Amino acid sequence: MQHSVAYTILFAGLICVVCAVLVSSSAVSLSELQQANAALDKRKNVLLAAGLAQPSERLDAAQVQERFRVVKPVVIDIQSGEAAPAIDASTFDQRKARNDPDSSRPAPANNSSISRLPNHAVVYQVLNGAGELQMVVLPIEGYGLWSTLYGFLSLDADTKTVRGLTYYQHGETPGLGGEVDNPLWKSRWPGRIAFDSTGQTVIEVIKGRAGPPEDDPHRVDGLAGATITSRGVTNMLRFWLGENGFGPYLNRLRDSRKSS
Ligand SMILES: Cc1cc2nc3c(=O)[nH]c(=O)nc-3n(C[C@H](O)[C@H](O)[C@H](O)COP(=O)(O)O)c2cc1C
Numbered sequence: 001m002q003h004s005v006a007y008t009i010l011f012a013g014l015i016c017v018v019c020a021v022l023v024s025s026s027a028v029s030l031s032e033l034q035q036a037n038a039a040l041d042k043r044k045n046v047l048l049a050a051g052l053a054q055p056s057e058r059l060d061a062a063q064v065q066e067r068f069r070v071v072k073p074v075v076i077d078i079q080s081g082e083a084a085p086a087i088d089a090s091t092f093d094q095r096k097a098r099n100d101p102d103s104s105r106p107a108p109a110n111n112s113s114i115s116r117l118p119n120h121a122v123v124y125q126v127l128n129g130a131g132e133l134q135m136v137v138l139p140i141e142g143y144g145l146w147s148t149l150y151g152f153l154s155l156d157a158d159t160k161t162v163r164g165l166t167y168y169q170h171g172e173t174p175g176l177g178g179e180v181d182n183p184l185w186k187s188r189w190p191g192r193i194a195f196d197s198t199g200q201t202v203i204e205v206i207k208g209r210a211g212p213p214e215d216d217p218h219r220v221d222g223l224a225g226a227t228i229t230s231r232g233v234t235n236m237l238r239f240w241l242g243e244n245g246f247g248p249y250l251n252r253l254r255d256s257r258k259s260s
Pocket residue numbers: 145146172173174176177178223224225226227228229230
């Protein structure tokens with residue numbers, strides 16, 4: 001049986017409408033679940049950066065929440081380093097804030113291709129049972145070779161000793177720049193010292209092998225065949241630990257440790 005042209009067009013149109021409704025309704029109904037999963041993944045990465053979870057562990061949502069109990073997310077004003085208690089850390093979206101001209105500003109010149117800076121950021125304070133600061137986990141981002149890498153850097157309460165580094169989103173090449181996810185490379189970070197004795201940020205991913213943290217405190221092994229991504233890691237650490245990043249916040253933490 002041969003259908004008329006009008007019938008064929010109408011039928012194809014109907015199929016398009018049905019598919020569009022199906023795709024858009026599933027996108028809407030799944031968006032909450034996606035947001036919850038993204039939030040959970042972020043928490044897992046905070047735990048990984050802080051060494052409170054290991055890459056080999058497969059934690060379910062309840063286990064992540066349980067371990068996260070010692071972590072206190074705090075919203076800070078980046079420029080002053082002061083806490084901004086009026087902003088709810090559980091709902092604050094730093095990327096959204098960075099893209100909104102009302103809650104961000106142009107970034108000063110930098111080597112990480114960061115064009116705007118949010119006025120506020122969420123940092124994660126890891127506390128012991130007595131409520132004392134053990135570590136602080138800072139969100140970092142910056143350009144590698146192909147993409148912006150998003151991750152977390154964990155510093156000891158001394159605000160200079162690295163406790164861990166992890167990336168939860170990037171588009172670098174697997175096997176090259178994508179080796180930022182390699183647990184062996186990440187294991188090279190704990191114990192490195194981010195600053196020199198004058199307070200300059202000197203941590204650096206070098207080309208080739210670095211010595212152990214005791215002998216070579218400021219340098220970390222480069223990623224083989226991925227010097228550009230490696231340089232991107234150096235650049236973003238120097239930016240976020242510097243005066244335009246979390247420098248003011250880290251200064252405040254140092255001062256409060258001295259006075260307590
Ligand atoms: C397909 C392809 C993908 C690449 N991906 C990366 C990458 O993700 N990160 C990176 O730094 N270099 C990457 N490179 C290599 C860079 O172009 C460049 O050669 C390298 O960063 C230089 O590092 P090296 O001096 O350690 O060899 C890639 C090269 C090719 C051909």
